[in-house]
Amino acid sequence: MTYRPHSLVMLLALMGQAAEFHTVAIAEDKPTVDVGNEPTPLNKSGTVLVDFKGKRLLIKSEVVLREGMLEMLACLKQTKEHESVLSVDAKAQLVHAGLIALGAEVGSPAKFVPEYKPATGQPVDVFVTWTDTKGKLQRVPAQSWVRHATRRYFSQKLEVFPKGLKLPTEPDLKWDEKHRELLWYGTMSTADRDTLLKLTTDTGFRNAIKTIFDQSQVRQMEARWVFAGSGFNTDAATGEKYYLAESGELICVANFATATVDLAVESSATNDGLMFEAYTERIPPVGTKVTIELVPVFKTTK
16 A cells, blocks of 8 residues: 555546546645555545545544534544544545546535525445454444434424313423424433323324424434535635635535535534434544545446
C-alpha cells in the first residue's frame, strides 16, 4: 500500500471523468494510480483508499459522538463533530474522486426551492468496521448506528376532543386546543399507552394514542444513501473553484445542498426538525477507530 506522488487528475482521467476536478486545487493530497490487489491510498495519511478489487472506498475515521441528534453519520475533522458520529481527517473531494474511480455515477444534492427534491445519484451501501473491547472485529451496516429521533415531541391531529375527558398529569399527554392535536414527548411506554387507552372509548382519541405509540418507538434508520456529489463554487477574490462539502457535509443523515453522500429521502436539517439521532447502545466508545466502507451499488444485468 505504497503512496507515490501523482496528480489527482491522473486517477480521474483513468476513469474518463477528470474534467470537473481539473480546475480544483488538491494541495498535498496526491494519490497513486495503481489498480492492483491492495487498496490505493488517495492521500499521504492513508485515510481514504480505493479498493478496486473489492469495489469499495475505505475511509479511516474515529467515533466522536455516541448520544444526541444527528446531521451527519460522518463529517470532516474539526467541522460538525457535535452532530456527527464519526470524524474523518481528509478532504471531501477525495471521497468524491474515489467513488468516481470505482465507476459510481454522481447525482445531485437535495434541492429545496422552488420545491423539495431529494438527493439523487449512485446508490451507496455504507458499512462500519471496528475492533471491539474484546478484540473482535465487527462489521455492520451504518444504518444500525442511527435511529429515528425519540427525544422530541410527537403529535397527532384530533379534530374532536372527547367531551368531558380530563387528561391525567401522569402520563404527561398534552392537548393543543389551538392546533387540535395531542402532544407527547419521548418514547411512549406500553404501560403509558394502556393507561391512556383506558381513559375513553372514543375511537379518534384511541387511534391517535396508538399512532403516537408506534411513531415514538425506537426504530433503526432504514433509508439508504446516494452519491449526491456536492458541487463547486468560485471564490470571488481568487477566482478559484472549491468543493462545497469541504465545510463538513461528507456522509449526511440530514439533507444538505452541499452533501457528498446523502439520504435519498427528505430529512430536515433544522435544529427543531432533525429526524435522526445516534443509536447510543450500538456505537463503540468515543475514540474508537472505525473504517467506513462506501460500496457503490450497480444494477445487475441478466
